[in-house]
Amino acid sequence: MSLTDKAIEQIRELIRTGALPPGSKLPPEPDLAAQLGLSRNLAREAVKALAVARVLEVRRGDGTYVTSLQPSLLLEGLGGAVELLQGDSVALQDLMEVRRLLEPVATALAATRISDAQLAEVKGHLEAMREARDDVEQLNAHDAAFHRAVVSATGNESLLTLLEGISGRTLRARIWRGLVDDKAAGRTLAEHEAIFRALSTRDAALSQAAALLHVSNTEQWLREHLRSSEPLPVGTTERN
Amino acid sequence: MSLTDKAIEQIRELIRTGALPPGSKLPPEPDLAAQLGLSRNLAREAVKALAVARVLEVRRGDGTYVTSLQPSLLLEGLGGAVELLQGDSVALQDLMEVRRLLEPVATALAATRISDAQLAEVKGHLEAMREARDDVEQLNAHDAAFHRAVVSATGNESLLTLLEGISGRTLRARIWRGLVDDKAAGRTLAEHEAIFRALSTRDAALSQAAALLHVSNTEQWLREHLRSSEPLPVGTTERN
DNA sequence: CACTGCAATACATGCCATGTCTGGTGATCG
DNA sequence: CGATCACCAGACATGGCATGTATTGCAGTG
Numbered sequence: 001m002s003l004t005d006k007a008i009e010q011i012r013e014l015i016r017t018g019a020l021p022p023g024s025k026l027p028p029e030p031d032l033a034a035q036l037g038l039s040r041n042l043a044r045e046a047v048k049a050l051a052v053a054r055v056l057e058v059r060r061g062d063g064t065y066v067t068s069l070q071p072s073l074l075l076e077g078l079g080g081a082v083e084l085l086q087g088d089s090v091a092l093q094d095l096m097e098v099r100r101l102l103e104p105v106a107t108a109l110a111a112t113r114i115s116d117a118q119l120a121e122v123k124g125h126l127e128a129m130r131e132a133r134d135d136v137e138q139l140n141a142h143d144a145a146f147h148r149a150v151v152s153a154t155g156n157e158s159l160l161t162l163l164e165g166i167s168g169r170t171l172r173a174r175i176w177r178g179l180v181d182d183k184a185a186g187r188t189l190a191e192h193e194a195i196f197r198a199l200s201t202r203d204a205a206l207s208q209a210a211a212l213l214h215v216s217n218t219e220q221w222l223r224e225h226l227r228s229s230e231p232l233p234v235g236t237t238e239r240n
Numbered sequence: 241m242s243l244t245d246k247a248i249e250q251i252r253e254l255i256r257t258g259a260l261p262p263g264s265k266l267p268p269e270p271d272l273a274a275q276l277g278l279s280r281n282l283a284r285e286a287v288k289a290l291a292v293a294r295v296l297e298v299r300r301g302d303g304t305y306v307t308s309l310q311p312s313l314l315l316e317g318l319g320g321a322v323e324l325l326q327g328d329s330v331a332l333q334d335l336m337e338v339r340r341l342l343e344p345v346a347t348a349l350a351a352t353r354i355s356d357a358q359l360a361e362v363k364g365h366l367e368a369m370r371e372a373r374d375d376v377e378q379l380n381a382h383d384a385a386f387h388r389a390v391v392s393a394t395g396n397e398s399l400l401t402l403l404e405g406i407s408g409r410t411l412r413a414r415i416w417r418g419l420v421d422d423k424a425a426g427r428t429l430a431e432h433e434a435i436f437r438a439l440s441t442r443d444a445a446l447s448q449a450a451a452l453l454h455v456s457n458t459e460q461w462l463r464e465h466l467r468s469s470e471p472l473p474v475g476t477t478e479r480n
Numbered sequence: 481c482a483c484t485g486c487a488a489t490a491c492a493t494g495c496c497a498t499g500t501c502t503g504g505t506g507a508t509c510g
Numbered sequence: 511c512g513a514t515c516a517c518c519a520g521a522c523a524t525g526g527c528a529t530g531t532a533t534t535g536c537a538g539t540g
Contacts, residue, residue, distance in 0.1 A: 002300075002494065004288060015324055028519065039496045041281060044520085045288045048244060052289040053317070055324060061504030061519050071331045074321035077293070081314035084255055084295060091311045094398040101349065101399070105341040158334040159341070162402070242521065268492060279523045284493090300493045301531035 007036045007046035015055065015066055026056070026064040053077060071158040078165035089226040095166050096219045102166075103215050106151050106159055108208035111199050114153035119199060122149045126196050129189055139185065140176040144169070146192060150199065150211075175218060178225055191217060247276045247286035255295065255306055266296070266304040293317060311398040318405035329466040335406050336459045342406075343455050346391050346399055348448035351439050354393035359440060362389045366436050369429060379425065380416040384409070386432060390439065390451075415458060418465055431457060 014020040026032055026047075033043035047064055050056040054073045058064045067073055085091045114122075125146040132138035147167070151160045179185050191214035198207040254260040266272055266287075273283035287304055290296040294313045298304045307313055325331045354362075365386040372378035387407070391400045419425050431454040438447040 004494085008292065012320075012324065041284075041497090042495065044281075045285050048285045049289045049292040052248065053292065053321070058520070059504085060521070061502080063519065069325050071325055071334060074325060075318065077321070078315065078318060080252075081293070081295075081317070084252065085309050085311055085314060091398065094311060094396045097396055098399050098402060101345040102342050105345060109341065156334045156337055158331065158406075159338050162338060162406075166398075166402075244521085281524090282522065298493070299531080301491080301529075303492060303531095 003038050004042045004045045004049075007038060007042060008049055010036060011046060011050060012055070015069070020066050022066050022069045024066050026066070028063065032064075072161045075158060075161040075165060078162065079168070082165055082168045083170055092171065092226065093219075093223060095168070096215075096222055099163070099166055100212065100215045100219050103147070103151070103163060104208045104212040106154060106163060107195065107199070107211035108204040109156075110150050110153040111202050111204040111207035113155055114150075114199055114202070118149060118153045122146060122153075122196055122199065125149060126192055129192065133185065134180065136173075136177050136180050139180070140173050143176065143192075144172060150195070153199075175222060179221065182221075184221070188214075188217070243278050244282045244285045244289075247278060247282060248289055250276060251286060251290060252295070255309070260306050262306050262309045264306050266306070268303065272304075312401045315398060315401040315405060318402065319408070322405060322408045323410055332411065332466065333459075333463060335408070336455075336462055339403070339406055340452065340455045340459050343387070343391070343403060344448045344452040346394060346403060347435065347439070347451035348444040349396075350390050350393040351442050351444040351447035353395055354390075354439055354442070358389060358393045362386060362393075362436055362439065365389060366432055369432065373425065374420065376413075376416050376420050379420070380413050383416065383432075384412060390435065393439075415462060419461065422461075424461070428454075428457070 011020070011026075020026070027035060029040050029043055029047075032047075033040045036043055036046075047056055047058065051058050051064075054067055054076055055069070056064055057067050082095065125142045128142040129139055129146065132142065144167070148160070148164060151163050154160070176185075179188055191210070194210040195207065195214060198210045251260070251266075260266070267275060269280050269283055269287075272287075273280040276283055276286075287296055287298065291298050291304075294307055294316055295309070296304055297307050322335065365382045368382040369379055369386065372382065384407070388400070388404060391403050394400070416425075419428055431450070434450040435447065435454060438450045
């Protein structure tokens, strides 16, 4: 185990035990290095690794601080991880299966908690999708926002971040492109409407069923296109 | 955005686009630094950050390689993230809620796929728990193995890693200590037996119900003890 | 002659020390 | 009250030495 790894462990321990509470400031690099018993260089490596993991935040010219350690921050890196395992069809289908398991129950929970304002937001994205018929970019954006709004209504930040992470921006974009090409956008839109109607009546079971139908159809579509079409187009989507 | 961050992005892009497939070797540090247009120090920081995220693997004296990029590897860091947000009771309850949503459906799925051999393994851990009545350490270990075996029967690696991650080793240990103190170990054991019996008959609905009951009871226990007892004992559990 | 064992070597990362540069903050002065 | 400047933080570069690993080549042996 390298000294850098030990340093990372030490800092993590300090945070875990509460010696470094969220928002607190770390010593300057030279002092930190001295405390950890290593050179500035390795201290920087450790800090950088934890900063990438959203555990620390370095403000240039000011200092290094512990982040808020909110679940939404810590679990955020999950999305980045998902982006890397594209191309492995097995892994993609596994993730879709997780989404098929989790999103319906999350939607059911949302049905029991959603407020009128949140319902209105969901409706807004639904209508935006309806109007953006052939604009893949817009469709994708409002689709993502639709699901985000639904899951967000559970009030569970961790749940939201997890689901957002496993959904995967790039994957979703690819699916929508394919759906439009297949003229299947209409059916997908209808599925969203079903989810919204179920949420409107606060019917948990119905919401769950509608969500399952939707995710399941998407999963089915993905499975077929992973089998038949080209191995996998990668890097053809630009970032936001 | 710092040069190190750019370097991390560049390497990630190379991996994402397939220019650096899993298992491939990166150039030596000096060459890599030259290619990225920065000093060896910053190249090391970038590599270290990606190594911590299990995207790269550095073998001293040999070279730096891209890992297998298996979901189980990439999502592994999630467990480490969860350990850090202890003490924030809201975040803990949110995570328990996710587990309450996900584990029952995962168990139901497992019921439809579990093999006789896997069933035997589950049974083994159940009996081990029964015999280890008052040994918190043993109870905890076999409890974790029990759930791991169940979810593992789904054949979905990503699902397994996610659930293991959000369960949290340290949290589970704390709960078991409390359960034994409350003389509630017997009831918890009975819940595990119910899950096993349901799995034995390959009854998905029953398995789901049994798992929900179990996780829900655990969640309830945690909620009460987060409210009443001391703020939170931290750092009182040794690592494995 | 082919093969095995080992030692020397080349090359990889690990780690350190020290320097300059640049941005941010806060005090100071008009 | 606002502009300015000094200081302190991290950002980045360079060069060197330490140490671990894989490979190469040679010796000895079947």
